[in-house]
Amino acid sequence: xxxxxxxxxxxxxxxxxxxxxxxxxxxxxxxxxxxxxxxxxxxxxxxxxxxxxxxxxxxxxxxxxxxxxxxxxxxxxxxxxxxxxxxxxxxxxxxxxxxxxxxxxxxxxxxxxxxxxxxxxxxxxxxxxxxxxxxxxxxxxxxxxxxxxxxxxxxxxxxxxxxxxxxxxxxxxxxxxxxxxxxxxxxxxxxxxxxxxxxxxxxxxxxxxxxxxxxxxxxxxxxxxxxxxxxxxxxxxxxxxxxxxxxxxxxxxxxxxxxxxxxxxxxxxxxxxxxxxxxxxxxxxxxxxxxxxxxxxxxxxxxxxxxxxxxxxxxxxxxxxxxxxxxxxxxxxxxxxxxxxxxxxxxxxxxxxxxxxxxxxxxxxxxxxxxxxxxxxxxxxxxxxxxxxx
Amino acid sequence: xxxxxxxxxxxxxxxxxxxxxxxxxxxxxxxxxxxxxxxxxxxxxxxxxxxxxxxxxxxxxxxxxxxxxxxxxxxxxxxxxxxxxxxxxxxxxxxxxxxxxxxxxxxxxxxxxxxxxxxxxxxxxxxxxxxxxxxxxxxxxxxxxxxxxxxxxxxxxxxxxxxxxxxxxxxxxxxxxxxxxxxxxxxxxxxxxxxxxxxxxxxxxxxxxxxxxxxxxxxxxxxxxxxxxxxxxxxxxx
Numbered sequence: 001x002x003x004x005x006x007x008x009x010x011x012x013x014x015x016x017x018x019x020x021x022x023x024x025x026x027x028x029x030x031x032x033x034x035x036x037x038x039x040x041x042x043x044x045x046x047x048x049x050x051x052x053x054x055x056x057x058x059x060x061x062x063x064x065x066x067x068x069x070x071x072x073x074x075x076x077x078x079x080x081x082x083x084x085x086x087x088x089x090x091x092x093x094x095x096x097x098x099x100x101x102x103x104x105x106x107x108x109x110x111x112x113x114x115x116x117x118x119x120x121x122x123x124x125x126x127x128x129x130x131x132x133x134x135x136x137x138x139x140x141x142x143x144x145x146x147x148x149x150x151x152x153x154x155x156x157x158x159x160x161x162x163x164x165x166x167x168x169x170x171x172x173x174x175x176x177x178x179x180x181x182x183x184x185x186x187x188x189x190x191x192x193x194x195x196x197x198x199x200x201x202x203x204x205x206x207x208x209x210x211x212x213x214x215x216x217x218x219x220x221x222x223x224x225x226x227x228x229x230x231x232x233x234x235x236x237x238x239x240x241x242x243x244x245x246x247x248x249x250x251x252x253x254x255x256x257x258x259x260x261x262x263x264x265x266x267x268x269x270x271x272x273x274x275x276x277x278x279x280x281x282x283x284x285x286x287x288x289x290x291x292x293x294x295x296x297x298x299x300x301x302x303x304x305x306x307x308x309x310x311x312x313x314x315x316x317x318x319x320x321x322x323x324x325x326x327x328x329x330x331x332x333x334x335x336x337x338x339x340x341x342x343x344x345x346x347x348x349x350x351x352x353x354x355x356x357x358x359x360x361x362x363x364x365x366x367x368x369x370x371x372x373x374x375x376x377x378x379x380x381x382x383x384x385x386x387x388x389x390x
Numbered sequence: 391x392x393x394x395x396x397x398x399x400x401x402x403x404x405x406x407x408x409x410x411x412x413x414x415x416x417x418x419x420x421x422x423x424x425x426x427x428x429x430x431x432x433x434x435x436x437x438x439x440x441x442x443x444x445x446x447x448x449x450x451x452x453x454x455x456x457x458x459x460x461x462x463x464x465x466x467x468x469x470x471x472x473x474x475x476x477x478x479x480x481x482x483x484x485x486x487x488x489x490x491x492x493x494x495x496x497x498x499x500x501x502x503x504x505x506x507x508x509x510x511x512x513x514x515x516x517x518x519x520x521x522x523x524x525x526x527x528x529x530x531x532x533x534x535x536x537x538x539x540x541x542x543x544x545x546x547x548x549x550x551x552x553x554x555x556x557x558x559x560x561x562x563x564x565x566x567x568x569x570x571x572x573x574x575x576x577x578x579x580x581x582x583x584x585x586x587x588x589x590x591x592x593x594x595x596x597x598x599x600x601x602x603x604x605x606x607x608x609x610x611x612x613x614x615x616x617x618x619x620x621x622x623x624x625x626x627x628x
Binding site: 001002005006009293296297298299300301302303304306383384387 | 439442444445465468469471472473477479483485486487488492496497499500501544548
């Protein structure tokens, strides 16, 4: 109560100090929520690629870049010991007029259903496609679609719904559970339908034999085989291609994640530093205004540690209150923006418990850290000199 | 019993050292009510600070209840003040952010006593000084005399052996000052604690068992108690 009364007595100055912390924590929460969203998607990507070996073009777009690969490579890869099956895919934008959006765009992915449906029998890994409703289409069927969770929500799809894409109408036969990675924003269709769309999309593709091309190739290692070793074997068999083992994929993703987090969070530290300096300034002034009070308390039996604790508690309260307000303000913004963007299939922010507790913890720590120097000064005051202060 | 044995205090600030106390020796018997009088600069406040373990003598000894306290390490002094000494100051005695009850409880915060126990003790003392009905009021809502009574209650809440007051009536009008001195005298008799008051106020001198006079850092002589000479001056060496 004494602390609250002291803060209330100086409410003008304390409010400005709080504002500094609020802004800092607000920035931390908003930027952190963006980083957490990316982290979750990257974690999902890591999980998705945990048992997938990516075969790409040498000098191509890296792990996520799609190019054009000969479809015949799939049979070469199947012959490598330790390869359980090979997924071939042709990826296109779901809509012709796709606008720029944060994160991955909506993808129409043509797949060989015989390959993907065998995943659960051969790999049984965390990257399995799990269905919320329905299942895969039959091998000879056309114009069927299995959609990811974000696609289903964005276009209001249920089983039996029609999905219009690139001039064709697909019937939804399966809706996947949320995977927190790429497939959430994908509509899977028969590879022949995707190739037909590709052929019709540009004159250059009419000149190519698109049936002999794929956009991406994934090799699934058989259970009991070391995926990195299988990847090495594939690389040796296909020296002209670039093969990414799961551990290499993990490293690339981790590297991107680290850089992203560094940039995002580093910038918020600047804002928080300003808030911390603000607390320090307020506490320095508070100590100098209460010198006599400190002398009195020491005369009454307060030790140096008692005085130190009292002032640290005060700066901790300032940090925590500012942190709570910043968390609330950041949370409101995040929820509001997500509310507007989610129907369009894009979720930009995720406030995780780690982020919320971390923000509060950090602001409390900032309060204590910033208050340490003035609190030490208060604790070390000579009681007689302090009692003489007017 | 409180004893000062050849206590010297020299301040070494500035160019020249300043001797604030020059060999003070005296004894306070348990339960005495003594006032120390003298002009500004006579060393009264320095003596009070040393007896109150807020400062240490340059040489000499101070004993409280038979324990030699003048050479104790600084980190042990707060505990000593908590358990053996109570203070009343002239002004700005109370914390404005606390109620009267909160102010009286303040020393007990540092004694690690439970809040309930602290509250009970504080209320009992406010009752003794006649302010139990003002327990919830902040200092700004109390008169000068009421504030000093609260300060008195606070000084006694830890059951100290020695109560030290530095000009306790300095900012009070004469009527209120007499009232405060009366309260202090009553508490001294009822509780048996030793009271030492540094003062310019003759009202306080009149109420004391004996008066010690100081000049230039020395005790220059006892004054006989003015109250009908009930107790003779004793235990003093010039």
